[in-house]
Amino acid sequence: MKINEFDYYLPKELIAQEPPKKRGYSRLLVVDRKKKTFEEKIFNEIIEYLNPGDLIVFNNTKVIKARLYGKLPNGKKGEILLLRKIGENTWEALSRPAKKMKVGTVLKIDNYEIKICERKKEGIRIIQFLNSTDKEVIEKYGNIPLPPYIKNPEIKEADYQTIFAAKEGAVAAPTAGFHFTSELLEKIKAKGVKIGFLTLHCSLGTFRPIKTENIEEHQMYYEDYEISEELVKSVEEVKKENKRVIACGTTVVRALESQMKEFGKLIPGYYSTNLFIYPPFKFQIIDALITNFHLPKSTLLLLVCAFADKELIFRAYQYAIERKFYFYSFGDAMLII
Structure with missing residues (x-):
């Protein structure tokens, strides 16, 4: 496959330069893979799409002043x-x-x-x-390593961290987690939805552009990740009950799917991965995905296209552009079910 197949045009004014004034109030585009439909919501309304017994897995890495x-x-x-x-x-x-x-x-x-x-x-x-x-x-x-497309000099360190950032080591933020607040997490738990954490220190593998014409020739940079025994048990229980594992962010997808690809099961411990997910890819753990809108021709966009369907995702992106959703790190969110 050629990388140019994953290009699209984004007006510069849709690149978010700052976080929303209040977390949890970004817009949310819900993409249904079976129905091939889109719904617009406020992010806090994501709870409507979560069912008791589901498990949301977050990345609790903390960005260092790299x-x-x-x-x-x-x-x-x-x-x-x-x-x-x-x-x-x-x-x-x-x-x-x-x-x-x-x-x-x-x-x-x-x-x-x-x-x-x-x-x-x-x-x-x-x-x-x-x-x-x-x-x-x-x-x-040290200075917080903001992406080059964010030109706003007023961004504070806390703006570029999730509320559950705990383990230092990332040099880029797991931005899908930006949308969650303590209040929203409590409501999610109250509905009977389980919460789990892993750590993947986002680095060059997350943000380095693909420079090869042929996608298959791109080499991912290794990133370190850790999976706890508690999370392994949670995932196994959820799968036995035929409930969903919902990844908050592409880094969670890569950590969990790396385990399955390498070991055929989840094993607690500290590892590193250079897994490059692009279409077609057989997902063995993840059932739904919370993610932001990603850069053209990026490894993150390819992962999302592998999880859903390239044509559906590109239609969703065009829909979002026409309706002036904000893109990238501080932008709006997508829930793919």
Whole structure:
């Protein structure tokens, strides 16, 4: 399949530049795969589509202040985007300007030093914090790594976290979770719907564009995830009762479906995945999906097209554009049932 088959035109004014004034009040487009119909709702009304005994699985990763600015040996500005911790004070990262970030280069942030230790494929560097801990530098000088399409400088750190963000490590937010409030979660539980959590630290695998013409040639970056024994039991119980497992976000889909593809069942523990989901794909766990509207030609859009149907999803996107839904991280949501 060619990547251009997954392109679409989005007017710039529909790219949300800030979160809604109140969480839970985004718009929701409900896409029914069997009926091939669309319904417009306010996000809080999602509860109408949830049944007692269903299980919603959330990603409880927490975004770290992964973007660091410093000075290169020539006195000019340099930038590092942390991707994935691979050792004590050692990370995989992206850097700018890439040509100046040669092996051995030291980026200085005040009196703190970060060394480029190794250059890998796809522009990735191995970097090490030399005279301090990574945590100290991140907390003191780090910036929330907002996507490049968000130009609003007023975004606060709390705006780019879910309310259940608990385990630090992500460098991009699991944005489908933005729409949930504590109040909505309590109403969902009161209806008899179960709540579960896993952790997948969103990184380059989530947001790197597909650069190959043929989809099958794209290589996903590994992302770390953790599944608890409690979640495994919840999923198994729900499946036995013929109820639904509803994923809140594409990262939840990738974590759970990675387990099934690799082991044929869910096994508690800490893993990493580079699973690339694109049509056709056999889903073994997920029965419904809560997600935002994604970038053209992105791995996230391909996953959504695999879960539903490419023609149906593209009709839904066109419907959303015509009705001026907001797209991307701070945009409106879609529930695919």
